[in-house]
Amino acid sequence: MSVTGKKWRMITWMATLLAMVLLSGCTTLRGTGDLGLVVERASGSVQVLENSHNTLLGSVTGLGDLSHATAVFSRDGRYAFVFGRDGGLSKVDLLTMQVVNRVIQAGNSIGGAISQDGRLLAVANYTPGGVRIFDTETLQMKLDLPALAADGKLSKVVGLEDAPGQSFVFSLFDAGEIWLLDVRDINQPKVQKWTQAGLQPYDGLVTPDGRYYLAGLFGEDGMTVLDLWHPEKGLRRILQGYGRGEAKLPVYKMPHLEGWAVAGNLVFLPAVGHHAVLVADLQNWQEVAHIPVHSQPVFAMVRPDNRQVWVNFAFPDNDTLQVIDIPTLKVIKAFRPGKGIMHMEFTAKGEEVWISLRDEDRVEVYRTDTFERVAALPASAPSGIFFASRAHRMGL
Numbered sequence: 557m558s559v560t561g562k563k564w565r566m567i568t569w570m571a572t573l574l575a576m577v578l579l580s581g582c583t584t585l586r587g588t589g590d591l592g593l594v595v596e597r598a599s600g601s602v603q604v605l606e607n608s609h610n611t612l613l614g615s616v617t618g619l620g621d622l623s624h625a626t627a628v629f630s631r632d633g634r635y636a637f638v639f640g641r642d643g644g645l646s647k648v649d650l651l652t653m654q655v656v657n658r659v660i661q662a663g664n665s666i667g668g669a670i671s672q673d674g675r676l677l678a679v680a681n682y683t684p685g686g687v688r689i690f691d692t693e694t695l696q697m698k699l700d701l702p703a704l705a706a707d708g709k710l711s712k713v714v715g716l717e718d719a720p721g722q723s724f725v726f727s728l729f730d731a732g733e734i735w736l737l738d739v740r741d742i743n744q745p746k747v748q749k750w751t752q753a754g755l756q757p758y759d760g761l762v763t764p765d766g767r768y769y770l771a772g773l774f775g776e777d778g779m780t781v782l783d784l785w786h787p788e789k790g791l792r793r794i795l796q797g798y799g800r801g802e803a804k805l806p807v808y809k810m811p812h813l814e815g816w817a818v819a820g821n822l823v824f825l826p827a828v829g830h831h832a833v834l835v836a837d838l839q840n841w842q843e844v845a846h847i848p849v850h851s852q853p854v855f856a857m858v859r860p861d862n863r864q865v866w867v868n869f870a871f872p873d874n875d876t877l878q879v880i881d882i883p884t885l886k887v888i889k890a891f892r893p894g895k896g897i898m899h900m901e902f903t904a905k906g907e908e909v910w911i912s913l914r915d916e917d918r919v920e921v922y923r924t925d926t927f928e929r930v931a932a933l934p935a936s937a938p939s940g941i942f943f944a945s946r947a948h949r950m951g952l
Contacts, residue, residue, distance in 0.1 A: 715760025
């Protein structure tokens with residue numbers, strides 16, 4: 557046999573061996589589309605989950621104060637960026653279940669968002685008041701924007717969301733302002749500011765099409781809207797006096813507009829200090845329904861097919877869930893999974909919903925058509941549940 561023939565046989569043998577090694581390892585390879593995490597707030601850890609078979613895969617520790625933790629995901633769904641209350645920003649690899657980077661970027665933070673192109677992270681900070689922007693690959697800070705309001709004072713930043721045009725939009729809680737930050741050129745960012753947004757905007761949402769930013773107001777009945785397609789039109793106040801004639805109740809848990817529900821032309825919003833979910837028409841922002849519910853709602857979340865809205869409630873009624881049928885705008889189901897219901901997360905197509913039960917140290921999974929419980933999994937004081945499918949949705 558010629559030398560050339562021997563070399564060719566050797567190359568063929570090595571290629572075959574390499575293929576066998578790769579094939580033997582295929583059982584450990586997987587995609588990330590059904591992965592997510594459950595925040596374990598008391599222990600500073602997260603559980604990595606998969607929702608195809610409803611299992612917990614492992615725990616990632618060392619994430620600091622997670623008492624108000626949220627998460628966003630890289631565009632490929634592999635990395636979760638966890639925002640801790642202690643100012644910690646952690647990059648978690650969902651496949652290896654390891655913290656690959658972590659920085660303490662502030663004294664007190666309240667969440668964040670990832671840019672339209674997936675390259676920048678924005679963090680909303682209470683202390684110091686402002687927004688800081690980081691590179692998603694390295695967590696190197698690219699921009700420090702103090703929330704210096706018109707009165708010359710620093711303000712807490714809330715309701716930070718990603719918006720079209722490589723932008724972020726957020727509210728200044730103390731100053732009652734809304735800012736729109738354009739970071740297409742991170743070295744020359746552009747900021748538009750609107751004052752008189754209302755008293756104490758506490759959270760915000762961006763509609764699924766990216767058109768509207770809606771800020772809820774804690775200090776007064778009403779909400780404020782910014783049209784992101786036409787910001788030159790300025791702010792618009794809506795749903796003013798929605799609690800007129802009703803006694804406002806003590807607020808034990810701030811409603812979260814990020815747990816909003818937009819279905820077709822309707823938007824469903826938890827009413828601050830009232831036992832109601834408000835329904836408004838997106839075309840004119842007029843209230844079309846005022847749905848009485850069990851207690852003070854915290855999250856009102858829409859099933860992905862826009863057929864149902866699931867609602868949980870503040871203490872002391874946080875053992876209860878109610879389901880609103882969107883076509884009839886009526887509550888069709890109420891049940892009590894357990895104590896301390898903190899959060900809900902639908903699978904990407906909405907056939908199941910995951911629910912965290914903080915006071916019972918477990919998460920549960922329910923069918924959304926029959927309301928049957930299909931899984932119960934242990935977790936230490938679970939709160940937020942976030943699926944990697946969020947990577948491809950705006951305003952979360």
